[in-house]
Amino acid sequence: MQRKIVWGLAVFFILALAGLVAHRQVQANNTFNGTVLNPPVPAADFVLASDHEDIHLSDFRGKIVLLYFGYTYCPDVCPLTLGKLAQTVQGLGSPAQDIQVIFISVDPERDTPQKLGQYARGFAPGFIGVTGTPQAIASVTHNYGIFYQKTNIQSPTNYLITHTSVVVVIDRKGQWRLLWPEDLQPPAMIHDIKILERQ
């Protein structure tokens, strides 16, 4: 009898431990890597020019939208981040058709819609590059908390632009859900998108 009690307790503790591990795993699977906006904020709409047509953010309701702000003269950080987004989209496989990456220029004086379109598509075929008037860019960057500032230098480029380097993540309902910091890597991005897709 005593042996049966001991065995019963052992089985109970093993099952309890397994349940705890499974619960932790479920929690980890549903925990975002990016910075969470709680509660989510309705993503401010905008209209900016691509090399084909004017683009409204609301055109992409039903898709997960990733916004990144930069400029085409930037040879290093911007390609690095857009490259990571390309790896993320590639790593998702077929669900990638539900993802839209939009690269928004913070250099409206130099970045034309044609140059932006070619630049963005260089990272992945479906990426869109957009620009607008300085006032339109000031408005959309303000809405998404993006800092940008010209720095004049002695160089043929005349100036460089210091800018916030984060990815704004908007869900299928048009709610701004996450901010991905500059150092987040594609596996962590894929993890976050998979959570959004399940919701």
Add this chain to the structure above:
Amino acid sequence: MKKNLELGGKWIGLIVISVLLTCAGCTSSPGPKIQVTGAWVRAVNTQQATSMPGMPGMTDATSAVYLTIQNTGSQADRLVSVTSAVAQSVEIHQSQVQNNVASMQKLDNLALPAKSTIQFQPGGYHLMLIGVKRNLNPGDKITVNLQFDKSAPILIEAEVRGP
């Protein structure tokens, strides 16, 4: 007489050995010793490039070269200028990201301390190609000429890589 010749011979031998030792010291004198490895450059499409504002004849296409510079010598040196036939200008730059804000700084030169390794990698040091003259397609190779304060120039080959 014989003794004088023997002494003289010994002195000559000493002088010759001293000269030889001094020359051996000359050939292995301390100084910088620069090696450049692992060079690659970002692909770029110049189809939509236009003229750099205010600089007709210079395109507005840019790219970045990454590599590793080792100074295995006992003396410091400096990277002072870079040129490449594929770009109208090449500058030494350093990117920095602090609190998710990215900035870039142009450097007039880059110190290469003795016994040091400097990595040029995305998000850090890079050579900015300005006025890229043609498409750089993945798999292509370009040449880049690095000039130093003390060491002789080094011509390297960099492979073009896609995003």
